[in-house]
Amino acid sequence: MGQITLQGVRKSFGPVNIIKDANLDIENGAFVVFVGPSGCGKTTLLRLIAGLEDVTGGQILIDGHNVVDVPPAKRGLSMVFQSYALYPHMSVRGNIAFGLKMAGLPRAEIDRKVEAAAATLNLTPYLDRKPRDLSGGQRQRVAIGRAIVREPKAFLFDEPLSNLDAALRVQMRLEVTKLQKQLGTTAVYVTHDQVEAMTMADKIVVLNAGRIEQYGSPLELYERPANLFVAGFIGSPKMNFVSGEAAGEPGVATLGVRPEHLKIGKEGEGWPGTVSVAEHLGSDTFLYVDAGKLGTLTVRAIGEFSLKAGDRVWLSPDPARLHRFDKDGGVIRT
């Protein structure tokens, strides 16, 4: 079991409030991603769950027990660090076995578990190597092996893939997701990369300035962002924001429309504008359109459009997929 509940969790470093009243319910077996811009407190929140930082207020419950006074190792969680944090003087075997050794397991059992973990992660040929003789991806696997071998209630991942190159990152992303589903262990994963968040998560927690802005499945966040921040943060390229007045909706402070929901229409229909930059990716065409008082709009058109800078276009937003926000940035539900 690995159910994690945060109740009114606060964290301050001196006068600075890093986490302001976080409430969250992470179900057993879920893959939950904390995402947000740098400095939003996502790593701090993870470290609070891990026990590497002490909470200033509130409760952290793991399977119903408040663990705020429980030391990290006794919480039954394991963590994968951004820097891998392998013990450089120990072999791969020693690294994976360390936690079990500290727990005082018998030698034979340790060996059996280490070998099983190594087999799962394709590390068997490297068991006697030192971390410095491994590639980045292999090191990351060792770090994951060290986490799974202890059969924790939950895995905590702190930006584990950000030190890998792009191709390897995609591969490891798949491997981590597959492994988590296979083991069925709760996972909390911190990243600033929204693609990672969208692809890996069962549920995403969007954090901003120490506050949880929204908690929901990736598609919920994409389709029904609760506020301007989430709307702007989730989705790539970023959602277009225009003032409601300029768009002809006086009751709305800000109108949001995603680049993929802007259609290039017939002449005279919709918002007129001039293409300032056109990016042709083959599969998609990104247009940056100067639309007068509406500002610059980004358009994502599927397929190839032979438009170039200076061309005149008319854009019509998909009326069913418009997002309306009030002056405080909250969404207006209709």
Add this chain to the structure above:
Amino acid sequence: MARKVTSRRLIVSTAAAWLFGFLIFLPILWMVLTSFKTELEAFAMPPTFLFFHWTTENYATVQSRSDYVHHALNSIMVAGGSTLIALLIAVPAAWSMAFAPTKRTKDVLLWMLSTKMMPPVGVLVPIYLIYRDFGLLDTRAGLILILCLGNLPIVIWMLFTYFKEIPKDILEAARMDGATIGRELVYVLAPMAVPGLASTLLLNFILAWNEAFWTLNLSTLDAAPLTVFIASYSSPEGLFWAKLSAASTLAIAPIIILGWFTQRQLVRGLTFGAVK
């Protein structure tokens, strides 16, 4: 692009390095040579370099006049003891300053270093009186204590710098893996800090071995290390250069041999962190 080193440049820089090394080594060489001269040749003008009457008579005199082994044993015990005790205190101190710093950590470090800025002679009288009242004069324990205290700031500073280089993540990983602070120190921190620990230990041992001010002032015979043994040859009855050189050669020989065998550790430790 790698810089191209021409063979002429290589020869010139190698020669310069050897010359520089020789210049640094010259006083020691001169001392060793002098120890094999007669007293007359030792201060002959112009000085003779290699072509003199080689003799081991000075060594024999030094041996018969004083007990080298006694002083050498004192040196080993005083330098070794003060180093070990300093290390035992410094490891936890440096650990807490590197990994659990408070607002005042920097001030404490600076304050410790500032104690090294005061000339020791400034506190000679109070220390002497304290030592006299506590019966520590001319005892090994007394010398170990003062050398340990004197070198502690440097030892803590060195270890602090090495520990600072160790990524905090690794210690946190150990904590997540269930290591207590003690086990974290033994299984994770110590093995990673071995080069740093070794060079700190060696440097402190060398400093303690060569320390002359306190050993000369606080010991006379029973606890007197090799520094006192050397000093006894620059006596008021006249300078005996050759015998003084022989005594000095005998006194520094053990530490030079130690330094020679551990030079790799020393260099590695002293440049630890500078080259990653």
